[in-house]
Amino acid sequence: MDKLIRVYKGVKNVLQHNTQILKEATHDEKVALFITEFVRFYNEEKRRGKSDAFWYRIHWSGDVFNEEYARALREAIEACPFVKFWGYTRSLFSVPILAGTKNLRWYISADATNVKESWELYQKYLMDPEVNNIHFCYLGRERPKELKLATCPVDAGKMDLEGGCHKCQLCLKGARIFFPEK
Numbered sequence: 001m002d003k004l005i006r007v008y009k010g011v012k013n014v015l016q017h018n019t020q021i022l023k024e025a026t027h028d029e030k031v032a033l034f035i036t037e038f039v040r041f042y043n044e045e046k047r048r049g050k051s052d053a054f055w056y057r058i059h060w061s062g063d064v065f066n067e068e069y070a071r072a073l074r075e076a077i078e079a080c081p082f083v084k085f086w087g088y089t090r091s092l093f094s095v096p097i098l099a100g101t102k103n104l105r106w107y108i109s110a111d112a113t114n115v116k117e118s119w120e121l122y123q124k125y126l127m128d129p130e131v132n133n134i135h136f137c138y139l140g141r142e143r144p145k146e147l148k149l150a151t152c153p154v155d156a157g158k159m160d161l162e163g164g165c166h167k168c169q170l171c172l173k174g175a176r177i178f179f180p181e182k
Helices: 002-007 011-024 027-047 067-078 094-098 115-126 164-168
Strands: 055-058 084-089 104-110 134-140 177-180
Touching: 011 027, 027 067, 067 094, 094 104, 104 115, 115 134
Parallel strands: 055 084, 084 104, 104 134, 134 177
Antiparallel strands: none
16 A cells, blocks of 8 residues: 555545544445445446446555444445455454445454454354354454465465455355455
8 A cells, every 4th residue: 555655646645534424424424435436436437348147346555434334334335235345354343234235355464563353253153143244354364274275375475466365265155264465
């Protein structure tokens, strides 16, 4: 992300602007903004002749910043069953709110600073037969051996970034993922 901001000077301002809009919006306005974006994405992918597997990544920068945001996000995702969603979060408060959302794969993102609480939260949902959309990923230099995680091939340097997610699809399948720091 840091590299994108340095290379493309306008990205940081756009991200800050969009975040500010969401922070100031009411619940209904947030839901409407999300739905507008999700429908735009769906229509664009259809126009480009993409398959019927429309996967939308929630946040390629940033995270859920409060519970109201998480509730609006859930409502909008559920209003768009024609799109499948996935994303990563360090905002652990968002997990109970988004747990059970049928067309969302939500990864708890952990590292050495939050691995204990993240793993405990993940275990809670792993044992819940009503919830199958909460997953786990670990970012760090060393893969915690006790966690039994698959390695992201893009981050491990085994696959090119361009088209890597489309080819690999570990995240879309709900695997537990290890993202090694480069």
